[in-house]
Amino acid sequence: MTFGTAPAPHVVAHTGVARVMRIVIYALVPTVVLHVAFFGVGLLVQIALGSVTALIAEAVALRLRRKPVAPFLTDGSAILTAILLALCLPPLAPWWLIVSGTAFAILLAKHLYGGLGANPFNPAMVGYAVLLVSFPVQLLQWLPPAGMEIEQVKLTVGETLSTILTGSLPSRLTWDAVTSPTPLDALRTNLNMGMTMAEAQAAPIFGTWGGRGWEWINLATLAGGIALLALRVIRWHIPVAMLSAIVVCASFMYVVDPGAYAGPIFHLTSGASVLGAFFIATDPISAATSDRGRLIYGAGIGLLTYVIRTWGGYPDGVAFAVLLMNLSVPLIDRYTIPRIYGHAR
Template identity: 70%
Template structure:
């Protein structure tokens, strides 16, 4: 009705996108609490508090408006993603230090939101994984069909998180259990066949019991994000293909040592990585063709680390390596600007 220029209100603000991502994570968070107890709630509260404090400090030091950037929710999402990767009974300083490192170093050291070359949540988690590997192996078995021999109440959970010690008369070896990826890796390394290694009660028909349902919930949340057009299909589909195709080939070559694609899809952080981490628009490739290469690289590297590397799950390291490769991918895949010869 009027002459140009026109101002159009953006449909997707950063705050709205972050809220939608949090909504998509809620089903998996609820299942995590059902299977592993209330520890995740405490970890999220600690992580979000640390993230907000670190974000406020960094913004003040950089002379940026604090309220404007705090309200976008990006720091909170970083804390939630790190919390989902940690054991629910991990000591409080683990989530606090990992989140603070992610915000202060991985995010603001490079210029803040939109300027960071590496995914902050994966930087924070990778630092914790390398620095404190023992604390990150203290996973409870899922509370399914009596697998969890000790059920922790909320006061006991709080005591364990804030003191770092279990209630009286309990030992870590008696209450913790390896994750399905770790148990399978250990069993095969000890000379067991795949069938023998997966005979433990923590394994189900698809993957790890409890973990399979959490991955299904993450898949549902990811599909919802796709339906809302908050993410594009290229990166998650390429990542899952990069993970499942090598798994299918190796399983066909040696079915006694390598699990099939379904196990890799429903164990570990496969769906979390595909839909909620690899799709970070700041640190991933830009073009559709570049996203396919970027996602496939994450999937292949994850499979290589899971099968022959030093860690049971390689999502974090795979994402960081492909973050490093994203500028090179963009250089060769972003279309030329119209009117320019090169």
């Protein structure tokens, strides 16, 4: 009797795409919960719309490519893309933003390049970048966080759902009455008006260290990221390199002129720094592959994020920083992947 011998490796890890995606989604739950606590249930509506769109787009693309549908619909990758994109959008963004952005991310940024495992760019960030460039006004209509020391107009769950689906507020309200700039956008505007850093951060939208509400959301995201590290879903190189680069850049500029540049704690507790470090930049498909390459890749994202925030045209630069470093991954891998034993370069 002849026994077939399978090729190495002979030890099979109990880890698959579906399990990894589920763990990442579970790790985002604290972020989603605090986001809803500070900005209302609009995020849940965005996630629901994005998830449905992602699954439909995934099924259509798989059918067109003549691939099996069920295994890919249940692996969680499409839903994770929708959740990450929804976290980047204002809670009251009209429905067509999350739908069009998610469809673009799945159909073009993912399946145009061959589907999961072949896409060179992070799909969620491609979708967000397209929306930000195309509809910048709609992406600036954020709600003020709960707990601000000013009178706020509260929307009911029904009013929130109606606003998202129709694109119009209840007749008793105007957009100026319910929206507020993000902390990064407010800081940039105040500094451009000639205010000092102390004057700029005196507005009620700012908390003790960074943006009010965003401080706690980023701490929840950090907790989820640490869980991913503990479960070995991601490795430490990219998050540490990215956040360290932001800290070094912010610290240097703060020392140079503390009246014109925010300190490192502000940059870590405002915007998408932590979300980008643990949940976006660590995408194993579009990130660098070697340990040394991951350090270079993460540091590049952190540096570009700070440069775009400080001198660029957008308040937060995580999405564009990730996409620019995605472009650099082949070059990084070319010079950082160890040489195969027995082969010369």
